[in-house]
Amino acid sequence: xxxxxxxxxxxxxxxxxxxxxxxxxxxxxxxxxxxxxxxxxxxxxxxxxxxxxxxxxxxxxxxxxxxxxxxxxxxxxxxxxxxxxxxxxxxxxxxxxxxxxxxxxxxxxxxxxxxxxxxxxxxxxxxxxxxxxxxxxxxxxxxxxxxxxxxxxxxxxxxxxxxxxxxxxxxxxxxxxxxxxxxxxxxxxxxxxxxxxxxxxxxxxxxxxxxxxxxxxxxxxxxxxxxxxxxxxxxxxxxxxxxxxxxxxxxxxxxxxxxxxxxxxxxxxxxxxxxxxxxxxxxxxxxxxxxxxxxxxxxxxxxxxxxxxxxxxxxxxxxxxxxxxxxxxxxxxxxxxxxxxxxxxxxxxxxxxxxxxxxxxxxxxxxxxxxxxxxxxxxxxxxxxxxxxxxx
Ligand code: RFL
Ligand code: PHB
Numbered sequence: 001x002x003x004x005x006x007x008x009x010x011x012x013x014x015x016x017x018x019x020x021x022x023x024x025x026x027x028x029x030x031x032x033x034x035x036x037x038x039x040x041x042x043x044x045x046x047x048x049x050x051x052x053x054x055x056x057x058x059x060x061x062x063x064x065x066x067x068x069x070x071x072x073x074x075x076x077x078x079x080x081x082x083x084x085x086x087x088x089x090x091x092x093x094x095x096x097x098x099x100x101x102x103x104x105x106x107x108x109x110x111x112x113x114x115x116x117x118x119x120x121x122x123x124x125x126x127x128x129x130x131x132x133x134x135x136x137x138x139x140x141x142x143x144x145x146x147x148x149x150x151x152x153x154x155x156x157x158x159x160x161x162x163x164x165x166x167x168x169x170x171x172x173x174x175x176x177x178x179x180x181x182x183x184x185x186x187x188x189x190x191x192x193x194x195x196x197x198x199x200x201x202x203x204x205x206x207x208x209x210x211x212x213x214x215x216x217x218x219x220x221x222x223x224x225x226x227x228x229x230x231x232x233x234x235x236x237x238x239x240x241x242x243x244x245x246x247x248x249x250x251x252x253x254x255x256x257x258x259x260x261x262x263x264x265x266x267x268x269x270x271x272x273x274x275x276x277x278x279x280x281x282x283x284x285x286x287x288x289x290x291x292x293x294x295x296x297x298x299x300x301x302x303x304x305x306x307x308x309x310x311x312x313x314x315x316x317x318x319x320x321x322x323x324x325x326x327x328x329x330x331x332x333x334x335x336x337x338x339x340x341x342x343x344x345x346x347x348x349x350x351x352x353x354x355x356x357x358x359x360x361x362x363x364x365x366x367x368x369x370x371x372x373x374x375x376x377x378x379x380x381x382x383x384x385x386x387x388x389x390x391x392x
Contacts (some may be wrong), residue, residue: 003029005313006139006152008127008165010039010120012102013285013302014158015109019059020310022118026317029150030120031127031141033159036110039122043189043262045102046212046220047199047296049388052303053098061108069100070213075386077373078202079366083249084373085198088383091376095387099199101214102299129155129168133279156309157283158302161271161290169278179344181268181292183207183351185222186234192258194219195247201294201350202247203369208294208351209246211255219256221247222293224351231265239263268292268347270340275329282309282328289336294350295343300388305332334392342385 005021007014010032021028032039048056048069056062073089073096089096113120121143130138132155139150157165166174185208194213202209207224214220223242225234240257248254269290276288285302308331312324324331349368355361372378 001029001148002151003027004152004317005154005156006031006137006150007156007158008129008139009033009157009159009163009285009287010106010110010122011158011160011285011302012105012109012299013287013306014156015106015113015120016055016059016303017156017158017284017306017310018113018118018120019061019109020055020306021313022113022116023059024310024314024318026313028118028156029152030113031124031139031150032120032122033124033127034122036122040103040107040110042103042106043101043187043220043264045293045296045299046099046214047300048098048100048105049300050095050097051307051388051390052300055303055307056105056108059109059112061112064104064108065098065100068104068215069098070215071096071098072198075199075201076196077369078200078247078249079204079369081250083200083252086373086379086383086386088387091380091383092387095384097296097387099213105299127159127164129165129281132168132281135280137280153280154313155281157281157287158285158306160286161269163287165281166273166283166287169281173278174273174275177270177272177274179270181270181347181351182227182353183224184227184229184268185210185266185293186225186229186231186239187220187222187264187266188239188260189214189262190219190221190258190260191217192219192256193217195253195255200247201346203350203365204246205352206242206246209243211247218261219258221255225265227267229265231263234263236260266293270344272333272336272340274333276305276332277329282325284309284332288332289340291339291343292347293343294346295339295386297339297343301336301339304335308332335389338385338389338392346382 005028212220284305315321
């Protein structure tokens with residue numbers, strides 16, 4: 001089997017890249033380890049920047065997004081028992097975010113790709129990469145009972161943080177930057193109308209909490225928990241009582257409870273490798289970088305990488321230019337590091353660190369929160385980072 005670009009991973013990065021390439025008349029094959037139902041059912045991100053929404057429309061997969069996506073012009077920062085609105089739209093001169101589940105994006109991308117008759121091979125196993133530093137790289141894998149080989153011009157490593165592409169690069173070729181945080185998020189999806197139509201990021205003495213949503217009848221809620229907690233330690237009652245304690249205000253409507261339809265614990269990690277390329281292998285999305293979810297940037301970065309990679313491959317195939325491919329890593333890393341900083345900043349401002357410093361860090365966090373909601377300059381900074389900086 002031969003193709004122009006072999007894409008490893010059918011997450012947002014791999015699927016969006018397949019569509020960008022298809023629009024440019026470039027052939028690709030997507031190889032995915034999991035089955036379709038698993039990939040489509042994985043509940044993760046929910047906040048799309050305008051640039052992400054624009055790309056999905058350009059790719060012709062934005063119809064359901066236009067109907068079902070919830071456009072938000074503001075969000076709340078809550079601390080010391082008060083809720084303060086950040087008016088992103090007004091502060092940035094018209095930017096907004098759209099709330100639409102990552103798995104809905106993935107479903108839309110898969111459905112359209114299969115309608116186009118373009119290949120996605122689900123449930124492939126034992127993927128290995130060969131000949132990355134030559135001009136005819138190969139991907140070997142198992143599909144069903146068959147051992148197969150895919151030759152190609154380029155490989156796109158879109159297989160997430162735990163994939164095989166990044167580890168296929170020889171040790172020493174990459175510089176790794178990494179920070180691990182001393183807590184995790186417990187996230188739930190609940191059949192319950194969101195009490196607030198806009199997201200609430202709450203800093204509370206019991207720890208961070210976030211109210212988000214997926215629709216007018218489904219809430220997405222998160223709370224900071226210890227790093228080594230197991231989901232079995234959290235009964236429904238315990239989850240709701242902790243969410244109420246951190247998110248309800250004395251003088252406002254409480255959260256609405258409802259049946260919990262999905263739950264999970266997510267560890268936090270800031271991670272970047274440089275460069276995002278080795279020979280004919282280009283890494284995109286979580287395969288190259290991860291951010292803690294507090295800034296809502298992970299999927300948006302994955303889509304931003306793919307836009308750059310798609311344009312660079314199109315310039316190679318259609319104009320014989322290799323300068324954009326050569327600049328791929330440096331171009332992406334400018335945005336990646338901006339998002340790394342913003343995600344670290346939001347995480348640092350909004351979580352309890354349990355530090356033994358007599359409350360010094362806690363006072364700094366409160367001061368930063370008061371400044372952020374009280375100063376137009378500080379509020380503008382958070383608003384433009386949150387909605388997505390266009391020029392980085
Ligand atoms: P993915 O989505 O992990 O997809 C990688 C795909 O590769 C497959 N794979 C392999 N396939 C073949 N062979 C192998 N050896 C393979 N190994 C792995 C996997 O099965 C998978 O299908 O990476 P991608 O495409 O780079 O997308 C990244 C995003 O998924 C991620 O950054 C976001 O979910 C992060 N994130 C958020 N991002 C946002 O932009 N906004 C948000 O609001 C937001 N909230 C979140 C988040 C992530 C969270 N979790 C659970 C980590 C909230 C949470 C709780
Ligand atoms: C979500 O809706 O899943 C979500 C929203 C904002 C974040 C992270 C996740 O910062």
